Amino acid sequence: MAEVLKVPTMAEYMVEGKQPEVLFWVGCAGSFDDRAKKITKAFVKILSKANVEFAVLGTEESCTGDPAKRSGNEFLFQMQAVTNIEVLNAYEVKKIVTACPHCFNTIKNEYPGLGGNYEVVHHTQFLKDLLEEGRLRVEGGKFKGKRITFHDPCYLGRANNEYEAPRDLLRKLEVELIEMRKCKSQGLCCGAGGGQMFKEPEKGNKDVNVLRTEQALETNPELIAAGCPFCNTMMTDGVKSKEKEAEIEVKDVAEMIAEAEDL
Amino acid sequence: MQIISQIAFLAAFIVAISFFIRNVRRLYRNIKLGKAIDRTDRPKERLSNMIRVALGQSKMVKRPVAGILHILVYVGFIIINIEMLEIVIDGIFGTHRVFSFLGGTYNFLIGAFEILALLVIVSIITFWIRRNVVKIKRFWSSEMKGWPKNDANYILYFEVALMTCFLLMNAADYQLQLNGAEHYASQEGIIGGFPVSQFLLPLIDGLGNSALIVIERTTWWLHIIGILIFLNYLYYSKHLHILLAFPNTYYAKLTPKGELTNLEAVTNEVKLMMDPNADPFASPEAGAADEEPEKFGASDVTDLNWVQLLNAYTCTECGRCTSECPANQTGKKLSPRKIMMDTRDRLEEVGEQLNKKQPIAEGKQLLDDYITREELWACTTCSACVEACPIGIDPLSIIIEMRRYLVMEESAAPNELNVSMSNIENNGAPWPYNQMDRLNWAKEN
Ligand code: SF4
Numbered sequence: 279m280a281e282v283l284k285v286p287t288m289a290e291y292m293v294e295g296k297q298p299e300v301l302f303w304v305g306c307a308g309s310f311d312d313r314a315k316k317i318t319k320a321f322v323k324i325l326s327k328a329n330v331e332f333a334v335l336g337t338e339e340s341c342t343g344d345p346a347k348r349s350g351n352e353f354l355f356q357m358q359a360v361t362n363i364e365v366l367n368a369y370e371v372k373k374i375v376t377a378c379p380h381c382f383n384t385i386k387n388e389y390p391g392l393g394g395n396y397e398v399v400h401h402t403q404f405l406k407d408l409l410e411e412g413r414l415r416v417e418g419g420k421f422k423g424k425r426i427t428f429h430d431p432c433y434l435g436r437a438n439n440e441y442e443a444p445r446d447l448l449r450k451l452e453v454e455l456i457e458m459r460k461c462k463s464q465g466l467c468c469g470a471g472g473g474q475m476f477k478e479p480e481k482g483n484k485d486v487n488v489l490r491t492e493q494a495l496e497t498n499p500e501l502i503a504a505g506c507p508f509c510n511t512m513m514t515d516g517v518k519s520k521e522k523e524a525e526i527e528v529k530d531v532a533e534m535i536a537e538a539e540d541l
Numbered sequence: 542m543q544i545i546s547q548i549a550f551l552a553a554f555i556v557a558i559s560f561f562i563r564n565v566r567r568l569y570r571n572i573k574l575g576k577a578i579d580r581t582d583r584p585k586e587r588l589s590n591m592i593r594v595a596l597g598q599s600k601m602v603k604r605p606v607a608g609i610l611h612i613l614v615y616v617g618f619i620i621i622n623i624e625m626l627e628i629v630i631d632g633i634f635g636t637h638r639v640f641s642f643l644g645g646t647y648n649f650l651i652g653a654f655e656i657l658a659l660l661v662i663v664s665i666i667t668f669w670i671r672r673n674v675v676k677i678k679r680f681w682s683s684e685m686k687g688w689p690k691n692d693a694n695y696i697l698y699f700e701v702a703l704m705t706c707f708l709l710m711n712a713a714d715y716q717l718q719l720n721g722a723e724h725y726a727s728q729e730g731i732i733g734g735f736p737v738s739q740f741l742l743p744l745i746d747g748l749g750n751s752a753l754i755v756i757e758r759t760t761w762w763l764h765i766i767g768i769l770i771f772l773n774y775l776y777y778s779k780h781l782h783i784l785l786a787f788p789n790t791y792y793a794k795l796t797p798k799g800e801l802t803n804l805e806a807v808t809n810e811v812k813l814m815m816d817p818n819a820d821p822f823a824s825p826e827a828g829a830a831d832e833e834p835e836k837f838g839a840s841d842v843t844d845l846n847w848v849q850l851l852n853a854y855t856c857t858e859c860g861r862c863t864s865e866c867p868a869n870q871t872g873k874k875l876s877p878r879k880i881m882m883d884t885r886d887r888l889e890e891v892g893e894q895l896n897k898k899q900p901i902a903e904g905k906q907l908l909d910d911y912i913t914r915e916e917l918w919a920c921t922t923c924s925a926c927v928e929a930c931p932i933g934i935d936p937l938s939i940i941i942e943m944r945r946y947l948v949m950e951e952s953a954a955p956n957e958l959n960v961s962m963s964n965i966e967n968n969g970a971p972w973p974y975n976q977m978d979r980l981n982w983a984k985e986n
């Protein structure tokens with residue numbers, strides 16, 4: 279897999295005087311976290327395969343401010359938001375797709391009040407649309423018939439009421455989808471939200487990601503599917519803490535699609 | 542004799558209603574201590590929310606056992622209180638079953654009330670067992686010690702007593718009618734339907750009319766006084782929700798659960814900072830100087846908005862929020878129910894000072910004296926509590942408001958969080974990576 283990914287930037291589009299179909303908002307995790315970068319790349323491969331004209335902001339992208347806002351630092355959040363909105367508006371961005379539910383929620387819900395109005399979709403929603411429009415074809419492939427459970431990201435599910443897009447994709451992969459006892463609107467958090475990703479947990483008797491992993495393991499899965507880079511990290515750590523990493527993988531739905539298509 | 546009882550009734554009624562009005566006014570005054578927030582948008586959606594969630598109890602049945610039993614008690618309670626109207630009229634005018642001119646319908650209604658009363662008793666006994674024998678976990682957390690625990694049980698005893706009085710009253714009344722007693726019996730035969738209380742007749746078997754009248758009058762009095770006391774007990778109890786659930790669901794948040802408010806005061810300052818034309822040393826606009834600088838976030842109840850305070854008074858202490866909270870489930874101190882209970886307790890404390898015409902005393906506040914920092918920092922902002930609440934309460938918004946105070950007024954975030962926030966500030970990511978390296982992933986294999 280030595281081929282280099284083609285990842286055009288908005289600046290490059292601008293030079294050519296063109297507008298891409300969609301801006302791919304990569305996010306901090308997707309840009310810097312080793313595990314999450316794999317998701318980013320998998321998603322880019324699918325976009326290329328489906329001939330989607332996309333662009334990224336590259337070095338002009340900055341944290342949406344979500345962790346700051348949820349930690350109570352409204353100042354920092356709004357500074358980040360206003361800076362990002364300036365860049366996005368300068369490029370006249372209309373549609374944004376992101377593989378991070380936190381970026382998704384923030385840009386979709388909290389940017390409009392500060393002057394940033396865009397159509398924002400989560401990558402699972404975007405992929406679902408590609409499938410429905412016939413621009414992307416997915417068939418079972420290597421995940422066909424596998425026992426898989428899906429962990430709902432809070433900021434996609436409860437926060438924004440999207441439970442079906444990722445599940446539709448999994449169904450397309452013809453997996454045996456097994457729901458956890460706590461799923462969809464009642465799904466348990468992975469433990470990363472609200473700034474928790476960046477601090478030690480308060481004193482308790484267990485880590486949240488371990489509890490969530492236990493719930494996932496109850497379904498006896500071969501793979502845990504996720505739709506958020508932070509959930510992915512938390513669930514991966516949870517599986518490791520149960521010493522199950524040899525048997526059970528944690529994968530983003532986009533990675534699964536890319537793999538099924540041998541991308 | 543008759544006239545004395547009518548006067549006594551009227552007096553009790555007026556006292557009870559006056560107290561009730563006093564409580565409602567206090568409640569209104571306390572809620573108005575909160576900051577302004579506009580929740581008058583989308584009135585149709587709000588109305589339908591109220592009808593679905595408060596009246597239709599759509600979220601209660603997410604937990605089917607408790608949900609269905611609760612609907613029984615709720616419906617029973619409301620419907621049986623229609624009968625209250627007749628009881629009040631009979632009390633004031635010394636009539637006997639004044640609505641009996643409805644004939645067959647009346648008999649059916651009274652019969653239906655009796656069956657409901659029985660179902661209410663059965664439900665309440667089940668509730669009591671769930672609480673005190675099965676000891677369902679969410680009823681035994683640390684914030685449920687003392688008053689909250691007793692309050693819950695008192696209400697159950699109260700309701701059983703009220704229903705029992707109602708049934709006993711009917712039984713005595715029925716027997717008196719059978720006996721052809723004056724004032725009770727009617728030419729048209731038996732009035733009212735007694736599908737349940739007829740089985741209580743053996744209990745009062747062989748009693749003379751005067752004894753029966755004593756029973757009938759006593760239970761009548763106990764029933765009506767009980768309800769008047771109940772009405773005034775509400776203000777001090779989690780049972781306030783039977784009234785406040787309606788406004789609370791009407792004014793509940795309609796925007797996506799993930800959407801937090803953008804603080805307007807911050808927006809103004811950020812705009813100034815980002816505006817290259819703004820002169821940071823410009824003298825403030827006329828009149829601005831004597832305005833107090835805006836406080837960011839909340840350290841006390843008066844910093845919260847009135848919907849959050851209404852939320853606090855509405856909380857039923859059911860603990861559905863806490864039982865879904867990831868932090869609570871993993872043994873952390875945070876309990877969203879406790880956040881709501883603390884807010885109410887503190888608001889009541891402030892209200893007490895106002896009742897005594899004292900200024901709100903300094904030195905005590907919601908933060909630290911009620912809600913600890915450890916609780917606030919344990920929240921993952923997952924909104925499971927908001928989703929779980931059967932009456933549209935939003936504990937998360939209070940947690941965020943208090944975190945805002947901690948960070949923006951006291952710079953008191955946990956250290957690791959401060960580190961990632963300064964990373965965001967300096968290099969646009971919560972980790973110490975250079976913004977210029979943001980696209981490096983595209984070149985790596
Ligand atoms: S939002 Fe916070 S308080 Fe509410 S359930 Fe989640 S972690 Fe608990």
Ligand code: SF4
Nearest residue numbers: 856857859860862930
């Ligand atoms: S906030 Fe809602 S769910 Fe939580 S205890 Fe109060 S009423 Fe129950």
